[in-house]
Amino acid sequence: xxxxxxxxxxxxxxSHYFENALHFIDAGDIEKASEFLWGSLTQALKxxxxxxxxxxxxxxxxxxxxxxxxxxxxxxxxxxxxxGAESLHSNFYESGLTLEDLSIRIPDVKSAxxxxxxxxxxxxxxx
Numbered sequence: 070x071x072x073x074x075x076x077x078x079x080x081x082x083x084s085h086y087f088e089n090a091l092h093f094i095d096a097g098d099i100e101k102a103s104e105f106l107w108g109s110l111t112q113a114l115k116x117x118x119x120x121x122x123x124x125x126x127x128x129x130x131x132x133x134x135x136x137x138x139x140x141x142x143x144x145x146x147x148x149x150x151x152x153g154a155e156s157l158h159s160n161f162y163e164s165g166l167t168l169e170d171l172s173i174r175i176p177d178v179k180s181a182x183x184x185x186x187x188x189x190x191x192x193x194x195x196x
Contacts, residue, residue: 076119080189083112083182090175099171106171106178107158110151113185114138120189138185150174150181 090105111131118125118134125131132151139148153174157166 075124076116076189079112079116079119080186083109083116083186086112087179087182094168094171094175097168099166099168102171103157103166106175107154109182110154110178110185113182113189114151116189117185144184146177147181147184150177154178154181 086105086109090102090109093099093102093105111125114131114135115125117138123134125134132155135151136148139145139151157171157174157178
């Protein structure tokens with residue numbers, strides 16, 4: 070995929086995953102909803118990184134980028150949302166969280182995704 074368009078794909082995927090999370094919450098599938106919330110946040114982070122010519126290839130890359138971003142923006146809420154979303158990611162495999170646990174994390178993830186996506190250009194960089 071053309072590097073200049075990769076960020077747009079990630080941006081769209083982030084929104085799509087968030088919508089899927091809400092669908093699976095309504096369906097009562099906590100594990101799938103958890104993974105889609107995690108995916109929404111990570112795709113937003115990948116979109117921002119890609120818009121700056123960077124590629125995040127691993128969980129570790131995403132985590133390090135998140136911590137650097139939160140520090141640069143002086144916004145602990147992004148770091149905290151990421152940490153909460155990591156527990157959602159684990160829930161997909163471990164199935165230990167309840168709907169209440171998930172509901173507590175939704176606003177933080179939603180807010181972080183919105184903040185991160187607001188930093189991503191609406192179209193190709195330089196256009």
